[in-house]
Amino acid sequence: MVTKIDPDFQKNKPLILVVDDENTLQLVMRRAMEKDGYRVAVASNGEQCLSACQQIQPDMVLLDGIMPVMDGFASCAALRELLGELCPPVLMITALDDRESVDKAFAVGATDYVTKPIHWAVLRQRVRRILAERWAWTELLRQVERKEQLAEQLEQKAAALEETLYQLKQTQAQLVQTEKMSSLGQLVAGVAHEINNPVTFISGNLEHTGRYAIELLDLVRLYRQHYLQPMPEIQAKLDELDLDFIAEDMPKMLESMTVGVGRIQKIVLCLRSFSRLDESEMKPANIHEGIDSTLLLLEHRLKERPSGLAIKVLKEYGNLPLVECYPSQLNQVFMNIFNNAIDALEEKMAQQEDFAPMIRIVTESENAKQISIRIADNGPGMTDAVQKRLFDPFFTTKTVGKGTGLGMAISYQIVTNRHGGGLKCISQPGLGTELSIAIPIR
Ligand SMILES: Nc1ncnc2c1ncn2[C@@H]1O[C@H](COP(=O)(O)OP(=O)(O)OP(=O)(O)O)[C@@H](O)[C@H]1O
Ligand SMILES: [Mg+2]
Incomplete structure (x- = not known):
């Protein structure tokens, strides 16, 4: 029964071209x-067969072997040749049943071969088998297509x-990081x-x-001037004190203490500006001040x-305009980049005795729209593999406890x-690393 071939047979009756x-x-x-139960179309010669196959796309072709002009083999x-993979199966029907003709039929791509006079039961059986195949x-x-679609969907998922x-x-x-920075910020x-x-x-x-x-020193000087014979105790x-030395050294000491205190005050100021936690709004800021205060902390x-x-x-x-930004957050960026550069330079210093470590900071306003800050070190640089993962959270090459x-x-x-803005890294093993930050001016 033909219906067994295709469950949809009743709906889509196979189309046969005779x-x-x-x-x-x-x-x-x-x-x-x-x-x-098949649908049937007919053609009377080779040419008609070719154009019919293109137009109606039959499910199979019953092709007479001997025809004028273009025979069944041709x-x-x-x-x-014309349809390639889309070519329907071809069942040749011909009176030529010698071995050579059979070989020729298969050589030109026939699916099967039936001889004339037609044995109807054989023909019907072959048609059925070919359609089933x-x-x-x-x-x-x-199914393959469906699987491919499924695989693609899986891949997308x-x-x-x-x-x-x-x-x-x-x-x-x-x-x-926010948590860390906020508690660190509070502490600082x-x-x-x-x-x-x-x-x-x-x-x-x-x-x-x-x-x-x-x-007081002046007073002592006056005493010495006017009481030339002091009491033995005095x-x-x-004699015990070197009064001249004290008189000379005291102002210097006070001077260096003043410098020291000034420095502490500067650092305190930096710490405060660095930890400005309340800054939730963007404001115009001087980028160079941010870099300098970060460097001072380091x-x-x-x-x-x-x-x-x-x-x-x-x-x-360079000549930078004020930049609309979150200053404390940008300071955090500078801090991270400088710390990394210093870590890298220390690594190279440990390996190479005469190494002269260097960090170069170049700023410029690239155009009216954005400024750039480039921070380069002449440290050991990074391999491609490290560079690819540089911005991945939790990627570190440092020992446990040293880097997060x-x-x-x-x-x-x-x-x-x-x-x-944009953050890019250019690095070559052995030569160094450059981090380049671009910030829109707004
Ligand atoms: N200037 C640099 N030279 C060489 N390697 C660098 C440089 N900057 C970053 N790296 C590499 O990139 C990795 C990731 O850097 P990142 O700053 O994200 O983390 P970390 O420095 O390891 O840890 P954390 O900064 O959290 O303390 C570093 O472990 C290091 O291998
Ligand atoms: Mg780091």
Whole structure:
């Protein structure tokens, strides 16, 4: 039964193209096929067969072998040539049943071969088998296609999941960092505040102390001038003290104490500006001030140490306008980049004795719309693999406890998301690293 071939047979009756130059045979075959439930189209020669196949796309072709002009073999070859993979199966029907003709039929691409006079039961059986095979084949193709679609959908879902995971990691990183920075910020702000008071006493009193000291020394000088013969007790004390030295050294001492206090006050100011937690609005800021105050906080890491030379900081500041930004957040970015550069330089110092570590800062306003800040070090640089993951949250090559791997991730967020700018890294192993920040002026 044909219905077993294709469950949709009743809906989509297979279409068979009968090609024969003999009208009677054409008619008989047509009737036989229609009786088996197929739809039938007819053609009387090779050319008609080619154009019919293109137009109506039959499910199979019953092709007469001997026809004038273009015989069945030539038609079959032309059909394969023309339609390629889309060519329907071809059942050749011909009186030529010698071996050579059979070989030739298969050589030109016939699916099967039936001889004349037609044995109807054989013909019907072959037609059925060929259609069943074709149906199974198209079904297989359909399934493969469906699987491919499913695979593609799965791939899209996996990509979406990966994206979500990435977003989650970013958010988590941001939360952790915000939390860390806010408690660190509070601590720094508290310490700055506490130091500020005593330092203010010292600096306020230093001035008076200096004046009193000078006046007291003056007084002693006057005594010495007018009482040439002091009491033995006073003379003994005078001998013990090197009064001339004290008179000379005291002003210098007071001077260096004043410088020291001034420096503490500057650092306190930096700490306070660095931890400005309340800054939730954008405001026009001087980028160079931000860089300088960050560098001041890092001075202890820049100066000479037993393990190597001081890190030289070259500033090539351009003419920058005030930039609308979140200043404390940008300071955080500078801090992360400088810390990384110093870590990298220290690594190279430990390996290479005569190494002269250097950080170069170049700022410029690229055009009316944005400024750029480039911070480069001549440290060990990064491999491609490290560079690719540089901005990934929690990516670090440092030992446990030393690096969290958040510095660059958070800096990236701050520059791109918060400021609509760009953060790029250029690095070559052995040569160094440059981080380039672009911030829109607005
Ligand atoms: N200037 C640089 N030279 C060489 N490698 C660098 C430089 N800056 C960053 N890296 C590499 O990128 C990694 C990630 O840097 P990131 O600042 O995000 O994390 P971290 O410094 O390891 O830890 P954290 O900053 O959280 O304390 C570093 O571990 C380091 O391997
Ligand atoms: Mg870091």
